[in-house]
Amino acid sequence: DQTVYLKDYAPVPVTVTHVDLRFRLAPMATVVSARLTCKRQGSGNMVLNGEMLTLKGISIDGETLNADAYATTDTTLTLYDVPDAFTLETEVEIAPQANKALSGLYMSGGMYCTQCEAEGFRRITYMLDRPDVMATYDVTITSDLPVLLSNGDESSRGKWHDPWPKPTYLFALVAGDLVATSDSFTTSEGRDVVLNVWVRPGDETRTEYAMDSLKRSMEWDERVYGRAYDLSVFNIVAVDDFNMGAMENKGLNIFNSKYVLASSDTATDADFANIERIVAHEYFHNWTGNRITCRDWFQLCLKEGLTVFRDQQFSQDERGFATQRIGDVLSLRARQFREDAGPLAHPVRPESFVEINNFYTATIYEKGAELIGMLHRIVGSEGYSKGCALYFERHDGDAATIEDWLACFEEATGRDLTQFKLWYTQAGTPRLIVTEHFNDGTYRIDLEQIVPDTPGQTGKKPMPIPIAFGLLDRDGMEIRKTEVHVLTDRTDSLSFDLSERPVLSILRGFSAPVILELERSDADRLTLLAHDTDPFNRWEAGRVLAKDRLMHAITEDANFDDAWLDAVAKLATDAFADPAFRALALALPSQDDMAQSLHTAGIVPDPDRIYAVRRAAQLAIATRLQAELPQLRIAMATPGPYDPKAQDAGKRALAGKLLGFQTFLDGGAAARAAYDAADNMTDRMAAFVCLLDAGDPDIAARFEEEWRHDRLVMDKWFMAQIANTPPRDAVHLADDLTRHDDFDASNPNRFRALIGGLTAGNPAGFHNPNGKGYEFLADWLLYLDKSNPQMTARLSTAFDGWKRYDADRQDLMRAQLERMAATPDLSRDLSEMLDRMLK
Ligand code: HT7
Ligand code: ZN
Secondary structure (H helix, E strand, O other), rough: OEEEEHHHOOOOOOOEEEEEEEOOOOOEEEEEEEEEEEEEOOOOOEEOOOOOOOOEEEEEOOOOOOOHHHEEEEOOEEEOOOEEEEEEEEEEOOHHHHOOOOOEEEEOOEEEEOOOOOOHHHOOEEEEEOOOOEEEEEEEEEEEOOEEEEOOOOOOOOEEEEEEEHHHOOOOOOOOOEEEEEEEEEEOOOOOEEEEHHHHHOOOHHHHHHHHHHHOOOHHHHHHOOOOOOOOOOEEEEEEOOOOOOOOOOOOOOEEHOOOOOOOOOOOOOHHHHHHHEEEEEEEOOOOOEEEEEEHHHHHHHHHHHHHHHHHHHHHHHHOHHHHHHHHHHHHHHHHHHOOOOOOOOOOOOEEEOOOHHHHHHHHHHHHHHHHHHHHHHHHHHHHHHHHHHHHHHHOOOEEEEHHHHHHHHHHHHOOOOOOOOOHHOOOOOEEEEEEEOOEEEEEEEEEEOOOOOOOEEOOOOOEEEEEEEEOOOOOOOOEEEEEEEEEEEEEEEEEEEOOEEEEEEOOOOOOOOEEEEEOOHHHHHHHHHHHHHHHHHHHHHHHHHHHHHHHHHHOOOOOOOOHHHHHHHHHHOOOHHHHHHHHOOOOOOOOHHHHHHHHOOOOHHHHHHHHHHHHHHHHHHHHOOHHHHHHHOOOOOOOOOOOOOOHHHHHHHHHHHHHHHHHHOOOHHHHHHHHHOOHHHHHHHHHHHHOOOEEEEEEHHHHHHHHOOOOHHHHHHHHHHHHHHHHHHHHHHHHHOOOOOOOOOOOOHHHHHHHHHHOOHHHHHOOOOOOOHHHHHHHHHHHHHOOOHHHHHHHHHHHHHHHHHHHHHHHHHHHEEEEEEEOOHHHHHHHHHHHOOO
């Protein structure tokens, strides 16, 4: 059994305090010489990790080891009877060019780069590859390549020293023909820091926004959290082949080029927003992750949940609270609620895993961030600041745990957080059932929480749920401002003396990650949509109204009523409302959101029906808005040169939504004109998608001709076509595109664009009852598993909702899951995912 358990955690008997690494780079035979300063701190042998290494030499304190002093397996190097303090020297050979897993040292577009989180360092040299072993590093890189980078500060060409003790997962090396855009920042402590964004020659015209985001992040972390940067250089490198978004290596952040490179011509507003968020996220890790790291991988949410919370706060400050919060909640529901409702549900702090890479999930990241948000709500802003200050002071330099984190808040605020800790250990999205009663001048709200069973966890305890709420009168005037009630028991009631029944605005700002169940009238929802002082709940009221209409249309063939269409039109045409908010309010729940909601309501979702009903709803809205559409679009023009700022982006988002409605009415005439007129990628993509949707026969070829030279834009081309083709054609098109000259399965962005275009972008196509979508995905997963298990396992989650569907589709999906599971030599990554999904 390869399962690792939290309960088995034990410190290493022999630790490493300093690492001296020498690299002689060569694509197929890189030599890594390591000199490790080791110290005993307990009894037992020293067991180092190592994978895919060819051991060339090994000595202790200068003496070559006899064969009986050590032993190796495919994954370990065991040293017997080592002294209390010694220097271990090893020399290994590795082949970065052959490394297609993109973990360890690998090559991308002719450059060398590393990805060590979570357990990639062991593919570079023998070492204690775990986060509680923290060491200082000296690195020497020998190569003819012009740019040689590692962590810390550079003393001479290719020689780097990192004075901050760090775990292996934060090690990084980059070597290549790169050019930098440079700037500087002086910290609040008076340190002058050189900032570099390194890219391939030719890409330097697209680094401005990443650099600007970095400087704003540095300033924000000083101002809001009192955290300053601690080296004299901060390097960011853009890499084309990268499994995730980016990596927070100390002083040398490595990014997927998708999250660095942006110009108005090639990047959409969403790309700009992602760059800002991810640059901030990685930078914020310097304190929450690097200066204070995790004791073990079960504590992953300690750095990830907190850092996501911090990047969300930053984005709210930069872009506006309401739209940012709505976007974050949409993502939470789409990704994390889905995960929590299926076979892959796990606690924010899991108790076991087989492959840690399978736990970089929406639960750890996004629900982890929600837990920090709830803690903030429960202890208040002042309590939160005090708790954070104590955490930074007490644990700087530590590899810490969730218990350490919570203890700081208990001490700083005097609160008992024992019950709050259940949020970290119990999986599943709680249902919050609210019923209203009005009688004789008393208004009462009854509250009940149900924490559902999840794989391996039943009979759960109630958790503290912070419920932010306010009350409006029937005319929409606020009669009670927001207050927070923490529901700690399974049930509770709140009573108010009032002369008439109010309109309840509950779970304001989405104050807890729960599914709210509250039966109420359309009239109440319309009042909230028009008048709530809480913008999140205004949006939420509109969302519930829309979802309700879609549900009825799906299950009962109901028509879209005028009252709803009038409310939608009122919002669309409300010149006083923020365009970004209007764009969000006009977006119907996604197909997967509807499938999730139907399943939660005990109804088997039919993907074709969901698809058809959503389109009918869009047509109904378009028809209702017909007269106003041209004028509304003109009002959203953003004169002058493209500016990625949120205000203009909001206008473009609304214009894009309106163009979508227009296309339902004119077959693409307006979109064709918009495509021709577009002077930025946001407008161009909006028009492109409309034209694909309208079945324009030439637009895909035209776009390709214009953008074939640009990898990142071509990812959009692959994805958009599959996502916007009629479901019956989707698998066929995806399959055709795998034979396109520019399809490259070894590039994660391209592969994800194609597979994600089908599984997430075109759910009705993926779930075609002929089962071809399932077979197509399984074939490609089996193919990719041989080279890149991490990405394969991640993409296999497209099957995680399989038990929601009808018996025929379930049979078809199970057959593919079982076919994959029965294939010999599967990676540990994929086989763990298949086991969990098939259980
Ligand atoms: N901490 C980083 C996680 C990450 C990662 C994990 C597994 C495999 C590859 C990876 N690349 C980056 C990114 C972050 O959360 O900031
Ligand atoms: Zn992170």
